[in-house]
Amino acid sequence: MTISDMLLGCLVMFAVTYATKAVGLLLVKKRITNKYVQSFLYYLPYSVLAVMVFPDIFFSTSFFWSGLAGTLVALLLSYFRCGLLPVALASIATVYLVEQICFLVC
Amino acid sequence: MKFARGLRDGLPIALGYAPVAFSYAVQAAGNGFPFWFPILVSATNFTGTGQFAGTNLIAAGASLLLLLATMLIINIRYSLMSVSLSQKLEPDFPLWKRAIVAFGVTDENYAVAIRQPQKLTFPYLLGLMSCSFCGWLGGTALGAGMSSLLAKLLVGETGEAYYTMIMSALNISLYAMFVAIIVPPARGDKRLLLLVALSAGASCLFYFVPVLATLPTGLDIILCSLACTAVIAFMFPHAPDDPPDGESSENSSADNEPAESDPTNGGPAESGPAGASPDGERTDGKEPGGGREDGAGEGGGQ
Numbered sequence: 001m002t003i004s005d006m007l008l009g010c011l012v013m014f015a016v017t018y019a020t021k022a023v024g025l026l027l028v029k030k031r032i033t034n035k036y037v038q039s040f041l042y043y044l045p046y047s048v049l050a051v052m053v054f055p056d057i058f059f060s061t062s063f064f065w066s067g068l069a070g071t072l073v074a075l076l077l078s079y080f081r082c083g084l085l086p087v088a089l090a091s092i093a094t095v096y097l098v099e100q101i102c103f104l105v106c
Numbered sequence: 107m108k109f110a111r112g113l114r115d116g117l118p119i120a121l122g123y124a125p126v127a128f129s130y131a132v133q134a135a136g137n138g139f140p141f142w143f144p145i146l147v148s149a150t151n152f153t154g155t156g157q158f159a160g161t162n163l164i165a166a167g168a169s170l171l172l173l174l175a176t177m178l179i180i181n182i183r184y185s186l187m188s189v190s191l192s193q194k195l196e197p198d199f200p201l202w203k204r205a206i207v208a209f210g211v212t213d214e215n216y217a218v219a220i221r222q223p224q225k226l227t228f229p230y231l232l233g234l235m236s237c238s239f240c241g242w243l244g245g246t247a248l249g250a251g252m253s254s255l256l257a258k259l260l261v262g263e264t265g266e267a268y269y270t271m272i273m274s275a276l277n278i279s280l281y282a283m284f285v286a287i288i289v290p291p292a293r294g295d296k297r298l299l300l301l302v303a304l305s306a307g308a309s310c311l312f313y314f315v316p317v318l319a320t321l322p323t324g325l326d327i328i329l330c331s332l333a334c335t336a337v338i339a340f341m342f343p344h345a346p347d348d349p350p351d352g353e354s355s356e357n358s359s360a361d362n363e364p365a366e367s368d369p370t371n372g373g374p375a376e377s378g379p380a381g382a383s384p385d386g387e388r389t390d391g392k393e394p395g396g397g398r399e400d401g402a403g404e405g406g407g408q
Contacts, residue, residue, distance in 0.1 A: 001165065006143055009164035009173060014150040016177035017184075022208035024188025026201065039339035043184035043185070045213070046298055047305040047331040047338075048289070049284045052155065052180075054306035055313050057281040062274040070275075074282040078289035084214070085122040091282035092125070096275035103267055 016088070061095050070095040109290060110232020119123025119214045119234075126154060126283050127242045129276035131249025132159075136273060139163040141250040148246035153212060156180045158280055159327065172325065179328045187216040196225040203228045210235025213287060301338040308334055343393055 057074075061067040074091040082090075127148060134144040144161070151157050156177050163173050188211055195204070207228070215235055219226055253273075260269040290296040312318045312326035 001138065006139065006164060008170065009160065010143070010147050010150060011179055012170055012173050013147065013160040016174055017151045017156055017181050018209065019154050020178065020181040020184045021188055021211040022205065023185050025192045025195075025204045025208045025211075026191070035343050036339060038286055039343045040335055041183070041186040042344050043301055043335045043338050044186075044331065046288050046301055046326065047335045048180055048183070049288045050302040050305035051309040051327050051330045051334075052159065053281050053284045053288070053382065055310045057278065057285070060229065060277045060281055062270055067276065067278065068306075070278040070282065071285070072287040074278075075289060078286040079293055081290045082286070083118075083122070084283050084286045085118070085125075087286035088122070088279040088282045091285075092129075092275045092279050095278050096271055097163075099271040099274060103271065 032052040107227040107230035109229040109233040112230040116234040116237025119238040123241040124245035127245030128249035131246045245301035297342045305334045
């Protein structure tokens with residue numbers, strides 16, 4: 001991984017990200033009327049996020065059980081619409097606590 | 107719709123972004139990137155999910171084409187938000203202002219902006235987006251600085267164990283935030299729940315089946331999400347224009363087309379904030395189709 005790899009990668013990321021953000025604001029003057037295109041664009045973000053989260057979230061921490069505990073807390077709190085910040089903080093705290101307990105006990 | 111009002115609405119988003127950006131930077135440092143790289147990416151991209159995946163791809167030495175395709179598929183949702191926002195801007199909105207506003211399109215900024223009863227002004231959007239951007243960039247810078255500092259402070263075997271625990275705990279925060287974005291709307295909408303379950307199942311398949319697991323990172327995200335979304339979109343076509351599932355965001359944008367405007371949303375929205383506020387609450391709380399806004403629950407303080 002050289003500096004030029006990083007800069008080139010960052011440039012590609014910026015170009016694609018800005019293009020997707022700007023395309024609607026700069027170009028689209030009329031509304032999209034095709035029902036399937038609308039549906040597809042409506043559903044896509046949920047699918048992308050679900051694919052990214054599962055199963056990776058279980059293995060995002062030092063070991064499976066802390067990942068599972070963090071996941072369960074995140075699922076429970078977001079089910080009750082706790083908002084991004086409380087969910088993220090509670091999940092972090094849970095993982096830390098579980099790992100701390102395991103560290104002290106083991 | 108003043109600049110200050112935008113700043114105020116952006117504050118909870120900024121507070122939500124900071125720890126996520128922090129852990130993004132920490133993770134990037136853990137992947138072997140120098141401290142300036144996550145800051146540069148945060149400053150130029152301003153997209154949680156995309157940066158997270160893109161940075162991992164660069165670390166894995168993926169080809170630029172795969173990076174481009176992955177970024178495109180992850181960020182394509184912004185195009186929809188961008189279209190949606192373009193319908194809600196006040197009439198006097200020249201191209202250069204649109205170009206600036208485009209940079210600040212994120213899930214949370216979009217969710218907060220689109221639920222405003224009035225047409226969006228440039229100062230308001232500038233306030234909202236600059237505030238949340240500060241949280242994003244500040245969190246990244248703090249994470250980038252702290253990761254090396256943490257590594258220096260926590261020396262020895264016990265220190266190392268604590269460092270691993272802290273990093274491990276922060277690693278989950280991005281995922282937890284994504285859970286907080288998808289679960290609330292899926293809770294009230296069986297189609298979204300099915301989509302999420304299907305997507306998670308497909309992703310697990312790609313993770314655990316040895317043959318599929320050898321595919322390059324990022325390709326699984328593209329394949330799974332395109333296939334699952336296509337299936338659900340075909341089974342349950344959901345055009346935001348449909349009356350039963352009308353999203354407040356899309357109905358508000360119907361202001362430009364008086365013939366199609368929905369009386370339940372169009373009427374109060376025109377009369378001003380006092381009349382429109384209860385309407386906005388109702389749409390968010392009870393209509394399954396309006397669930398997208400729930401992603402930024404804490405951003406909704408009016």
